[in-house]
Amino acid sequence: MGWLTMPFASMGGHPTAKAYLDAQFTYTRDVEGGTKGLRILASSCPKNRTYYAAAQVLTNGIGGEIFAIVCKVLWSPNSKTGENFGYKDSAPLRR
Template sequence: MGWLYMPRCSMAGHASPTAYLDDQFTYTRDQDDGSTQGLKVIASSCPGNRVYYAAAQVLANGIGGEIFAIVCLVRWNLNDKEGMIFGYNDMDETMGPNEASCPEAILKLLTPTQNEHALDWRKRCLANLQRRSRKLQDGDRIKLASPMKFTDGHEGDEFIVEKRGRRVVLRDPTSRLGYRISGFMERAWTVVPQTKVHKTIFA
């Protein structure tokens, strides 16, 4: 599907993208044969109002069945000049979304699937979770899988980690200039082992 935009008055009183999308993907519809079909969001998350992830369960006559993942790209701009503050583009995991940062709690709810695109998406999500769980210490030296070029013309693949609370700055080992890399924790990099020299203590 393409993008759908709307003003706040079209959000049916919902205060956030998560609340609106949870409601959109939870429904029951009567069928001609008297049965009912529906969907129920059982868990969802929309970090930074940028990408919505949900575990949705298929309902047949009120009985829950398969649980699959829904992914929506989200645009949330309360200052939009035309008042179209909310937009979304929805898809499910069988479409192989590029966005693969689904929270682990949602992934654990999904039922097994044989769909190749869904399996690949789940694999990429798990790989990103593993990358984000890596530990970094202040002063660590890291090496990227391939050199990266920055807007100031610098190109490099090794940096010194400088931690400022939850914020991470990467400093060039030679110039000491600081750099930020988007999605750093999900990128391919390794910590370069460093030889530590211990002070000799004489009796």
């Protein structure tokens, strides 16, 4: 998968890569018969280089499977093109 890059203004007011990605991966959606979602249990982004998170699947508000999310992070506050932040996720591992 490719890089998704954006200016600071597109980060929705999140001050750090970690805060932005935590928000992106946390959600709840209504589906037929209830809700589905994902919550971040713990995360870190050392030196704004790689984002690591433990995520849990939610079904009707009840926690289920827990898995890891890893994203490469591009942090360029002085970018001449205005693309200050970017991330690239990897393909999921299949069992």
